[in-house]
Amino acid sequence: MKRPTILVLGAGYGGLMTVTNLQKKLGVNEAEIVLINKNSYHYESTWLHEAAAGTLEPSEVRYDIKDVIDQSKVNFIQAEVTKIDVDEKVVLSTAGEHTYDYLVIALGFEGETFGIPGLEEHAFSIANVLAARRIRDHIEYQFSTWATEPEAERDDSRLTFVVGGAGFTGIEFLGELANQVPVWCDAYDVPREKVRVICVEAAPMVLPGFDPELVDYAVAQLESKGIEFSIGTPLVEATEEGVKIKTGEEEFKFIETKTVVWAAGVRGNRLIEETNIESARARVRVEPDLRAPGREDVFIVGDCAFMINEAENRPYPPTAQIAMQQGQQCAANIASLLAKKPTTAFVPDLKGSVCSLGSDDAIGVVFGKKVTGGTASFMKKMVDNRALFMVGGLGLTLKKGKFDLL
Numbered sequence: 241m242k243r244p245t246i247l248v249l250g251a252g253y254g255g256l257m258t259v260t261n262l263q264k265k266l267g268v269n270e271a272e273i274v275l276i277n278k279n280s281y282h283y284e285s286t287w288l289h290e291a292a293a294g295t296l297e298p299s300e301v302r303y304d305i306k307d308v309i310d311q312s313k314v315n316f317i318q319a320e321v322t323k324i325d326v327d328e329k330v331v332l333s334t335a336g337e338h339t340y341d342y343l344v345i346a347l348g349f350e351g352e353t354f355g356i357p358g359l360e361e362h363a364f365s366i367a368n369v370l371a372a373r374r375i376r377d378h379i380e381y382q383f384s385t386w387a388t389e390p391e392a393e394r395d396d397s398r399l400t401f402v403v404g405g406a407g408f409t410g411i412e413f414l415g416e417l418a419n420q421v422p423v424w425c426d427a428y429d430v431p432r433e434k435v436r437v438i439c440v441e442a443a444p445m446v447l448p449g450f451d452p453e454l455v456d457y458a459v460a461q462l463e464s465k466g467i468e469f470s471i472g473t474p475l476v477e478a479t480e481e482g483v484k485i486k487t488g489e490e491e492f493k494f495i496e497t498k499t500v501v502w503a504a505g506v507r508g509n510r511l512i513e514e515t516n517i518e519s520a521r522a523r524v525r526v527e528p529d530l531r532a533p534g535r536e537d538v539f540i541v542g543d544c545a546f547m548i549n550e551a552e553n554r555p556y557p558p559t560a561q562i563a564m565q566q567g568q569q570c571a572a573n574i575a576s577l578l579a580k581k582p583t584t585a586f587v588p589d590l591k592g593s594v595c596s597l598g599s600d601d602a603i604g605v606v607f608g609k610k611v612t613g614g615t616a617s618f619m620k621k622m623v624d625n626r627a628l629f630m631v632g633g634l635g636l637t638l639k640k641g642k643f644d645l646l
């Protein structure tokens with residue numbers, strides 16, 4: 241009898257956790273597991289801000305998928321998925337056509353531009369490891385170009401860097417940039433006072449909704465390193481010359497810059513929007529067992545899935561923490577279906593959140609307790625190492641882990 245095919249799309253946190261758990265749960269004869277991912281490697285999305293700011297080599301952020309999968313059980317195909325047809329049960333990719341008995345969509349996030357004019361063309365997004373590398377190279381290029389331009393022709397807007405959004409991504413990126421700017425100033429003989437790093441946030445506070453005491457700490461730390469905040473001033477347009485921000489009812493300000501890093505929110509993968517599955521911002525409101533509504537054979541995990549936290553009556557945030565737990569549950573549910581057993585509802589086990597402010601500082605709420613500084617930073621590294629351990633065990637953790645504060 242033909243083994244059922246489980247087709248997993250995407251080797252981010254959700255997809256890899258699904259596959260590594262499936263390969264533990266299922267014998268070779270029980271199913272054919274196929275994993276498709278654009279690259280031959282997985283990248284740690286949660287470290288992308290470091291690669292983007294130049295504080296971590298992009299190669300450190302990624303590892304080979306073949307190092308963590310059991311190739312006797314998983315057929316890995318490096319290809320880009322181009323179409324998902326859940327009615328015909330077929331997926332198209334640059335490697336051809338793929339059929340399935342169970343499909344797991346784990347294609348992750350994209351930057352959300354909310355239709356703001358000029359952003360698609362003129363802003364960078366910390367969306368994947370190559371995009372992060374490009375941001376780092378672009379910023380460093382601004383330093384080197386400014387430094388080598390004839391003094392009379394120097395364009396100071398090269399040294400103004402705008403970060404759109406003071407959510408977790410924006411703040412973590414600013415934390416890294418605050419540490420890296422002096423390194424570049426030193427390398428290219430650029431006076432520090434010439435460099436401006438401006439964070440533009442639409443909401444009336446940094447990290448909206450987070451603990452105000454911790455937010456004050458973060459802002460004070462970043463300001464002490466020269467980061468400027470423009471709060472309650474939505475970015476409304478980006479052009480080749482800079483960005484327009486709304487400072488009052490009918491008032492606007494223009495900031496001249498050649499670098500806008502847009503970190504003001506995420507959406508699911510646009511391929512979702514081309515399926516017959518209902519979604520909002522390419523995120524699907526999944527059933528409690530992580531299946532797409534009305535689809536017995538389609539699971540969605542990670543940032544493409546949307547779930548409401550009933551206790552707080554608001555959506556769970558799209559995080560790696562949740563994506564990994566969903567991957568575990570998804571694998572368990574597929575194994576149950578193959579064994580003709582009922583599936584189980586996914587219940588997130590949230591341990592807290594920590595926001596880094598560079599490699600040496602952070603803020604967070606962990607198991608209900610507030611943490612700052614070195615303690616928080618240490619915890620963040622432990623969270624990063626734990627994610628490696630959950631996918632690739634001790635070997636991967638020792639190879640790629642962060643141990644500089646231990």
Ligand code: FAD
Binds near residue numbers: 249251509559
């Ligand atoms: P992803 O990690 O985005 O993986 C998707 C995978 O699918 C990728 O491998 C991609 O290459 C692949 N893919 C995409 N399109 C295609 C295609 N067409 N064909 C083939 N393959 C494709 N969350 C936390 O919990 N803690 C943190 O500290 C944290 N820090 C973050 C820091 C930054 C800078 C950012 C941007 C996010 C952070 N997050 C954090 C959020 C977290 O990274 C995401 O929630 C998480 O990555 C979602 O996992 P995922 O598996 O859904 O998708």
Ligand code: NAD
Binds near residue numbers: 404406410442
């Ligand atoms: P977000 O949606 O959490 O924050 C986006 C920010 O951009 C908000 O503060 C919003 O007010 C602001 N914004 C929106 N439109 C704007 C505009 N026009 N002009 C200026 N500002 C604007 O997005 P994110 O920070 O990318 O985070 C995405 C997800 O990833 C979240 O779930 C987050 O929790 C998670 N994440 C977690 C960590 C961590 O745990 N350390 C780190 C990064 C991201």
